[in-house]
Amino acid sequence: QVQLLQSGPGLVRPSETLSLTCTVSGGSISGYYWNWIRQSPVKGLEWIGYIYHTGSTNSNPSLKSRVTISIDTSRNQFSLRLSSVTAADTAVYYCARDPMDVWGQGTTVTVSS
Amino acid sequence: EIVLTQTPLSLSVTPGQPASMSCKATHSLLDSDGKTYAYWYLQKPGQSPQLLIYEVSSRFSGVSDRFSGAGSGTDFTLKISRVEAEDVGVYYCMQGVNHPITFGQGTRLEI
Numbered sequence: 001q002v003q004l005l006q007s008g009p010g011l012v013r014p015s016e017t018l019s020l021t022c023t024v025s026g027g028s029i030s031g032y033y034w035n036w037i038r039q040s041p042v043k044g045l046e047w048i049g050y051i052y053h054t055g056s057t058n059s060n061p062s063l064k065s066r067v068t069i070s071i072d073t074s075r076n077q078f079s080l081r082l083s084s085v086t087a088a089d090t091a092v093y094y095c096a097r098d099p100m101d102v103w104g105q106g107t108t109v110t111v112s113s
Numbered sequence: 114e115i116v117l118t119q120t121p122l123s124l125s126v127t128p129g130q131p132a133s134m135s136c137k138a139t140h141s142l143l144d145s146d147g148k149t150y151a152y153w154y155l156q157k158p159g160q161s162p163q164l165l166i167y168e169v170s171s172r173f174s175g176v177s178d179r180f181s182g183a184g185s186g187t188d189f190t191l192k193i194s195r196v197e198a199e200d201v202g203v204y205y206c207m208q209g210v211n212h213p214i215t216f217g218q219g220t221r222l223e224i
Contacts (some may be wrong), residue, residue: 045162045205045216067191089146094161099152099209101173103161 002027002105004095010109011074018082022104024093029076033098037071038078039106040091050098052077085111089103115140117217125223132193134208134220142188143203150209153182153191156219157202160217166191167217198224 008020017087022034034049051069068081075079082089090111095104124184127130142151153166164173166182169189179194193200203219 021126045207047214047216058212062213099150099164099167100162100207101164102156102168103163106161 002097002102004102005058006093006095006099006104006108010108010110012085013113014045014086014111015057015084016109018089018093018109019079020093020095020107020109021077021079024078024097027059028059029071029073029078033065034071034078035096035097035100037094037096037100038091039094042088043091045093046081050080087111100102114126114213115142115211115215117206117208118216119204119217119220121220122218123221123223126193126196128197128224129195129200132196132200132222134204134222136184136189136191138187138189138208140211142189142208143186148184149195150188152207152209153180153184154188154205154207155200155202156200156205162205175178193222196222198219198222200224 003025005023012018030053033048033050033052039045049069051057051071057069066083071078092106092108095108118137120135143149145192149169151169154162156162165180167177170182179190203221206217206218
């Protein structure tokens, strides 16, 4: 059974870069799209973007200029980097396999000095 | 961007009674491949969302047959035939036909 385990810091300073990693266990990272989604009280569930195992990506236009999603198939991991964060980026961040049938446990990220 | 509007925002149901909720999209969720990319998720308190229904009416593996999805085009419905205490949480619809992928604002089910 495929499981997703998220890792990364829960506190990020304003203007810095948020970095999270999702490790896929119990199955291969190949052949699927892998998503990042966040959830906040203000915006609800918001799709950030996805990456295919080949490395092709797509992201939400509202975040596109700040989002980098990468993949390491040898380690069965994919990662999110969100640059120039502000308090508005405070949220619970999830990774999920497309079509969001498997989710990570969620990481609460707070942007604060 | 496709906007999904869910109604009602909250629902209080007696155990054993049915429940129904709606999701309306600003554009059709029917893709050129003939599939309709409408999904339903349940987020139980303190948990990540979990997939219930995909492509309008297909139940995901392990999902109780008390849950059923229906609809077409822009209008979709999730029904629970007999609500149980474990069904408490927030139900979200999601569309995957166009990017960006978007979610509804959720319907909170209470017992």
